[in-house]
Amino acid sequence: MINERGFKGTEYPTTYCQMWFKEQTKPLIVRVHEHKVVWKWGAGSPGYYFPTLMSCAVPKGKVPDMISLVSGPCDKATNLLKVVYEPQQLEDAPNVSSEDRSLRFAICVKALDFLYDDMSWRLIEWLELMRLLGTSKVIFYSSPMHANISRVLQHYMEESPDFVELRPLSLGRGEPNLPHFHHYIMASNYFNTILNEMIPYNDCFYRNMYRFDYIGVFDIDEVIMPLGNVTNWTDLVTLARTVPDYLGYTSESCQDWVSFCFRNVYYPRYADQPKYFRQLPSFFYMLQHVKRTALHCNRFDAAKCLHSTRYAVGLHNHFAIHWTNEASCAAKSVPIEYAQMQHYREPDNKTWLLDPVVDDNIWRFQPQLQDRTLAKYKKLGFLPSLSELTALKEQQRKADEMLLQKLVGVQQSNIAA
Incomplete structure (x- = not known):
């Protein structure tokens, strides 16, 4: 590369x-x-x-x-x-159908450019959901990031080294990978940022192509979510092979596809609306955000895919840009009846925010996801202790009391006047 x-x-x-x-x-x-x-x-x-x-x-x-x-x-x-070359044994070759093992999935994530935003709590929830869906490994690339995000990644690398990996990153034009400067230079030139993102995506793909059956390229606000009774990616890929291609872009005679792709749907904040799951604290971001836009994007707009390591050759952030055409068909778009790509961000077209629908399919994972995420919060010290909670409540009580006294004083002054 x-x-x-x-x-x-x-x-x-x-x-x-x-x-x-x-x-x-x-x-x-x-x-x-x-x-x-x-x-x-x-x-x-x-x-x-x-x-x-x-x-x-x-x-x-x-x-x-x-x-x-x-x-x-x-x-x-x-x-x-x-040269990094790590071939698998014949019995472990990618995409070999076997009833005694699940498919192997890995995720490649671009540099986490969250220097000033603490996304650590969302990162934990996302990682634990990826694990529940069947991801074996998540590969990140190092860049200046918030201290709490670094703590989270370090924790996972120490406790689950086979699950999370953090690799070094350099920029294509030689810009120094320094705090603040890196964030500024990337933010000031979006096209250069996109071009730089292609390098870790493909580096990650080639480093892991012999270890996994499918590799996805995601951000930490994106989830390929199986629907209905399907709750993991192995079963989803099995199903995806049998369902029709949305809009029929690939031939019905296809037996293999370079990727299985899933249409994007937005789950915005809707910050002015009350949370939906009252039994859960607000720091469970995805579990609390179950309202989505009524419309899904088309098959070529912001979709994300699971790429076959047998056929893909070169990736960009949404699709396989090169593949072995002689051995496989182009990507199949899986209909939204079976799965969707849940994108936890605001839509570019703000009219899509109107008339949201409730889609709480993530609640199928609620007990396990809640327990696993909460355990990580506690282990990392992200949750306040009982004494800290008591002190916070007392501080809030005093603040409310002072505000009330101030309001009463203003009202009495107005009456006297």
């Missing part, structure tokens, strides 16, 4: 891979034979670098230890990339 200027119509410069193998003192020189741009839109924009997948043929049965990219076959390399 490298960055190259993506001007429209520009010829790619001749590039070679210098492959270094164990017990060999000279590299094998192979010409780059394929370029796959991960983000195809906006080509011709000056000053931007477009993430590009570059392919070199590797000798059959051999795996290089390291690879350098050079302009000429005999050039001295100025870069050296370590």
